[in-house]
Amino acid sequence: MDDKRERKLKILNSIIRDYIETAEPIGSRTIAKKYNLGISAATIRNEMSDLEEMGLLIQPHTSAGRIPSQKAYRLYVDELMKISNLNQGLKNEIRDGYSQYVEEIDKAIKHTAKVIAQLTSYTSIVSLPEMDTLNCKHVQLVPIEDERVLMVVVTKENIIKNYELKLSKKVNDSELNKLSNILNHIVKGSAFENIGKDLTQKINDLTLKENELLQEVVPLFKEILLNRKKNSVYSNGVTNILNYPEFFDIVKAKGFLDIIEKKNKIAEVLNQVSKGSLNIVIGSENTVSEFKECSLITATYSLNGKNIGSIGVVGPVRMNYDYVVSVMNFLSSELNKQLNKEEKAKGDDIG
Amino acid sequence: MDDKRERKLKILNSIIRDYIETAEPIGSRTIAKKYNLGISAATIRNEMSDLEEMGLLIQPHTSAGRIPSQKAYRLYVDELMKISNLNQGLKNEIRDGYSQYVEEIDKAIKHTAKVIAQLTSYTSIVSLPEMDTLNCKHVQLVPIEDERVLMVVVTKENIIKNYELKLSKKVNDSELNKLSNILNHIVKGSAFENIGKDLTQKINDLTLKENELLQEVVPLFKEILLNRKKNSVYSNGVTNILNYPEFFDIVKAKGFLDIIEKKNKIAEVLNQVSKGSLNIVIGSENTVSEFKECSLITATYSLNGKNIGSIGVVGPVRMNYDYVVSVMNFLSSELNKQLNKEEKAKGDDIG
DNA sequence: GGTTAGCACTCATGATTAAAGAGTGCTAAC
DNA sequence: GTTAGCACTCTTTAATCATGAGTGCTAACC
Numbered sequence: 001m002d003d004k005r006e007r008k009l010k011i012l013n014s015i016i017r018d019y020i021e022t023a024e025p026i027g028s029r030t031i032a033k034k035y036n037l038g039i040s041a042a043t044i045r046n047e048m049s050d051l052e053e054m055g056l057l058i059q060p061h062t063s064a065g066r067i068p069s070q071k072a073y074r075l076y077v078d079e080l081m082k083i084s085n086l087n088q089g090l091k092n093e094i095r096d097g098y099s100q101y102v103e104e105i106d107k108a109i110k111h112t113a114k115v116i117a118q119l120t121s122y123t124s125i126v127s128l129p130e131m132d133t134l135n136c137k138h139v140q141l142v143p144i145e146d147e148r149v150l151m152v153v154v155t156k157e158n159i160i161k162n163y164e165l166k167l168s169k170k171v172n173d174s175e176l177n178k179l180s181n182i183l184n185h186i187v188k189g190s191a192f193e194n195i196g197k198d199l200t201q202k203i204n205d206l207t208l209k210e211n212e213l214l215q216e217v218v219p220l221f222k223e224i225l226l227n228r229k230k231n232s233v234y235s236n237g238v239t240n241i242l243n244y245p246e247f248f249d250i251v252k253a254k255g256f257l258d259i260i261e262k263k264n265k266i267a268e269v270l271n272q273v274s275k276g277s278l279n280i281v282i283g284s285e286n287t288v289s290e291f292k293e294c295s296l297i298t299a300t301y302s303l304n305g306k307n308i309g310s311i312g313v314v315g316p317v318r319m320n321y322d323y324v325v326s327v328m329n330f331l332s333s334e335l336n337k338q339l340n341k342e343e344k345a346k347g348d349d350i351g
Numbered sequence: 352m353d354d355k356r357e358r359k360l361k362i363l364n365s366i367i368r369d370y371i372e373t374a375e376p377i378g379s380r381t382i383a384k385k386y387n388l389g390i391s392a393a394t395i396r397n398e399m400s401d402l403e404e405m406g407l408l409i410q411p412h413t414s415a416g417r418i419p420s421q422k423a424y425r426l427y428v429d430e431l432m433k434i435s436n437l438n439q440g441l442k443n444e445i446r447d448g449y450s451q452y453v454e455e456i457d458k459a460i461k462h463t464a465k466v467i468a469q470l471t472s473y474t475s476i477v478s479l480p481e482m483d484t485l486n487c488k489h490v491q492l493v494p495i496e497d498e499r500v501l502m503v504v505v506t507k508e509n510i511i512k513n514y515e516l517k518l519s520k521k522v523n524d525s526e527l528n529k530l531s532n533i534l535n536h537i538v539k540g541s542a543f544e545n546i547g548k549d550l551t552q553k554i555n556d557l558t559l560k561e562n563e564l565l566q567e568v569v570p571l572f573k574e575i576l577l578n579r580k581k582n583s584v585y586s587n588g589v590t591n592i593l594n595y596p597e598f599f600d601i602v603k604a605k606g607f608l609d610i611i612e613k614k615n616k617i618a619e620v621l622n623q624v625s626k627g628s629l630n631i632v633i634g635s636e637n638t639v640s641e642f643k644e645c646s647l648i649t650a651t652y653s654l655n656g657k658n659i660g661s662i663g664v665v666g667p668v669r670m671n672y673d674y675v676v677s678v679m680n681f682l683s684s685e686l687n688k689q690l691n692k693e694e695k696a697k698g699d700d701i702g
Numbered sequence: 703g704g705t706t707a708g709c710a711c712t713c714a715t716g717a718t719t720a721a722a723g724a725g726t727g728c729t730a731a732c
Numbered sequence: 733g734t735t736a737g738c739a740c741t742c743t744t745t746a747a748t749c750a751t752g753a754g755t756g757c758t759a760a761c762c
Contacts, residue, residue: 027754042706045755063713063754103496138524140493142503145454150511152493152503160501160513173489177528239612242605250604254593257608261590378725393735396726414725414742 009080010037011047012056016068016076020318023245025065070283073295073317077280081322086330094331098338105129105157105339109301110234112311112335117237119327122315123260127270128232129308132193134159139187141180141217146170151221155192157303157339163224167216179213187221195222233266246293246316259290260314273298273310278328283317295319299332303339311335360431361388362398363407367419367427371669374596376416421634424646424668428631432673437681445682449689456480456508456690460652461585463662463686468588470678473666474611478621479583483544484659485510490538492531492568497521502572506543508654508690514575518567530564538572546573584617597644597667610641611665624649624661629679634668646670650683654690662686 014035018026028045031037037044048066051057056075057066068076086094094115101108109126116124135156142150147167154160171179187195238260247253259265269288273279281296291314298312311332313324365386369377379396382388388395399417402408407426408417419427437445445466452459460477467475486507493501498518505511522530538546589611598604610616620639624630632647642665649663662683664675 025754029754040706041754042708043704046705049756059755061713063711063752065754103499137496138494140491140503142491142505143489144505144509144511145488148454148509150503150505152491152501152513154493154495154501158495158499160495162503162511162513177532181528239605239608242601242608248601250593250599250601253601253604254590257590257593376725380725391735392725393727393737394733397734400727410726412742414723414740416725 007037007039008047008051009075011044012051012068012072013076013080015048015057015066016072016080019067020320023318025060025067027065030065068318070285070317073282073321074285077282077321081325083322083325083329086326091330094334098334102338102341103158105303106159108335108338109309109311110236112331113234113236116311116313116327116331117240119331120313120315120320120324121237121240121243122313122319122324123235123237123241124311124313125233125235125260125266125270126311127267127309128234129157129159129303130232131155131161133303133306133308135191136187136189136195139180139184141165141176141183143171143173143176149176151217151224156189165217165220165224167213171213175213179217182214183217183221231263231267233263233270235260235266241315244316244318246318252293255290256294265290269296270298270310270312273300273312275300275302275307278325278332280321280325293317295321297321297324297328299328301332301335301339358388358390359398359402360426362395363402363419363423364427364431366399366408366417367423367431370418371671374669376411376418378416381416421636421668424633424672425636428633428672432676434673434676434680437677442681445685449685453689453692454509456654457510459686459689460660460662461587463682464585464587467662467664467678467682468591470682471664471666471671471675472588472591472594473664473670473675474586474588474592475662475664476584476586476611476617476621477662478618478660479585480508480510480654480659481583482506482512484654484657486542487538487540487546490531490535492516492527492534494522494524494527500527502568502575507540516568516571516575518564522564526564530568533565534568534572582614582618584614584621586611586617592666595667595669597669603644606641607645616641620647621649621661621663624651624663626651626653626658629676629683631672631676644668646672648672648675648679650679652683652686652690 011031014031014037015026018031018034028041028048031044032039032041048057051072052059052066056069056072058069059066097115098108098111101111106128109128113124113126131153136153137156137158138152138154140152140154142152144150144164147170149165149167149171151163151165152160153163238257241247241256242253247256265288269286269291272287277299279296279298281291281298283295284292286292286294286296293316294314295317296312296314297319298310300307300310302308311328313319313328315324362382365382365388366377369382369385379392379399382395383390383392399408402423403410403417407420407423409420410417448466449459449462452462457479460479464475464477482504487504488507488509489503489505491503491505493503495501495515498521500516500518500522502514502516503511504514589608592598592607593604598607616639620637620642623638628650630647630649632642632649634646635643637643637645637647644667645665646668647663647665648670649661651658651661653659662679664670664679666675
């Protein structure tokens with residue numbers, strides 16, 4: 001009985017591999033000729049009929065061969081595919097590519113996105129870490145004009161962010177400088193997610209004449225850091241998708257391009273990624289309807305063991321899962337190493 | 352003799368207008384029926400034959416009607432088209448749309464790009480002002496890590512830019528603060544293009560213990576402001592182009608999308624725009640080969656009478672020139688007004 | 703009983719052909 | 733100079749047909 005299943009899966013495997021490569025339905029005769037499985041076309045035909053009954057194959061029309069169903073891809077991904085390793089030369093090349101981004105997390109992540117898109121020839125999407133997952137290293141207020149002030153935030157992870165504030169009154173340069181120093185002193189070293197708790201109290205402990213202004217900055221600070229999120233995503237290789245027949249239809253192509261532009265939709269997709277190794281979402285398994293004709297392979301990256309963002313690949317359902325998985329496996333582990341290495345180096349530096 | 356030319360142009364005008372609308376070749380009979388020019392199809396036929404001889408019409412094949420040549424579009428743009436005015440309601444709406452961007456030149460320009468893309472349904476491209484065309488209001492050095500320093504520059508035009516510097520040695524916060532103050536004092540108010548001349552001298556006049564570091568920052572300052580340019584462009588409505596039959600071919604579509612991504616190519620196109628009112632470049636008139644199947648309508652914007660950037664529209668050669676010109680006329684004048692208004696307000700404020 | 707050869711049947715695909723229709727150019731009449 | 737008429741061209745569309753890939757079933761085979 002197990003032997004039977006074995007053979008069916010072998011055939012299914014051939015069909016899926018073939019379809020991923022050619023995007024064309026395949027028939028029993030062709031399978032028999034192309035992949036020598038040691039059985040005749042007629043036998044394959046019988047098995048294919050069974051596989052169709054099991055919901056694993058689909059016949060586009062009576063005489064067109066069969067293509068894998070989504071269920072088949074799921075089975076393939078879960079049981080059948082053999083994940084290979086990238087060759088060592090490529091691995092080294094990728095590793096070297098990171099060298100210049102060691103100290104800047106955002107750039108390292110964008111670089112990862114670029115590499116993924118290049119290697120896979122699909123479209124990569126990544127989320128950049130939200131501020132509330134990071135730690136504050138330095139805050140600086142810079143005057144723009146009258147009551148408009150720029151707040152520059154440098155995180156411990158060397159991410160730099162600018163935020164504009166509007167105070168209630170005009171502040172001159174030296175006042176602002178003083179304010180900046182005080183604020184910096186207070187928030188320096190805190191995790192942003194704790195700033196809510198910490199900050200208000202710390203300020204209350206102080207009794208300074210700048211207190212009034214400070215009181216004003218704090219809620220702005222909090223609001224900005226916590227509300228301006230869920231949209232920091234980045235994509236690469238968007239037009240790669242136009243190379244696949246699935247998207248030769250201009251309407252579908254436009255649909256895809258438009259959805260990739262929608263940062264909030266991409267963020268939604270990337271936020272669903274659960275921690276752990278790789279997530280594979282196939283076609284209609286996608287909860288975001290715009291991706292129902294795509295497959296997604298995503299992974300998370302973390303800092304200090306805390307999950308702070310995701311990287312992913314979007315491609316046609318007929319995706320080269322083996323290869324993409326091997327790419328993502330290597331790149332996500334490599335990215336995590338890079339981030340940790342940085343952490344470690346810094347730790348060494350301080351300690 | 353002039354009457355004859357007149358009639359030919361009338362026919363040509365009808366053909367061009369029709370082709371812009373339908374993207375289909377048009378024949379004499381159809382013209383006679385659709386546009387009542389008071390002459391018969393046969394007469395139109397003769398005239399069309401003449402127009403073809405003059406290089407203004409093209410026959411895709413013997414029995415397919417005719418389409419305008421690029422020469423025809425050029426003639427149309429130069430002599431034939433009637434530029435209408437946008438209706439007052441729309442104008443007001445556009446004006447109102449600027450209100451929130453009054454104080455920030457970059458945002459106002461990006462907003463303009465968005466409005467252009469929306470109104471025209473083509474793709475808009477704009478160049479953002481290069482630093483060397485602007486004036487320095489404030490410089491602030493912010494510590495990142497060890498010898499790495501962030502330089503935040505605020506221009507008089509309220510553009511905010513971040514640059515990373517790498518100094519030769521580690522600088523602590525208070526040193527950096529002092530350095531920042533001195534630097535700020537020196538460069539405040541200067542036009543960036545003069546910083547080369549001014550700065551070195553001003554520093555030589557000073558004899559401070561910070562002089563050494565200062566000497567180091569200056570060349571970095573100059574290099575950054577002058578070399579990091581020609582790539583600050585922005586586009587909007589890229590996928591709009593996929594709505595036009597000229598780009599239904601996936602290869603052409605991909606070509607277009609890819610070229611819009613190439614910031615340097617876009618910058619090249621936008622830098623060629625000569626000052627003055629509107630520039631119209633039709634098809635193969637384009638020196639940048641990738642745009643040989645597109646038309647471009649561009650305009651410049653200026654600050655204090657100095658040309659500091661361009662805005663433009665890219666569309667198929669079969670572009671709705673009248674309308675796009677009217678849109679661009681209004682938007683470029685409006686953008687210039689916004690920029691000048693800001694300048695004025697600031698002048699009042701200071702004086 | 704599973705496997706396979708053989709065969710009739712289905713149906714998309716591609717080629718071929720035919721008809722339709724839009725348009726042209728020319729001629730002759732107005 | 734203008735226009736009606738007409739023959740001719742050539743694309744487009746539909747229709748017809750042959751091809752071939754593929755299926756499912758049956759019967760023979762091991």
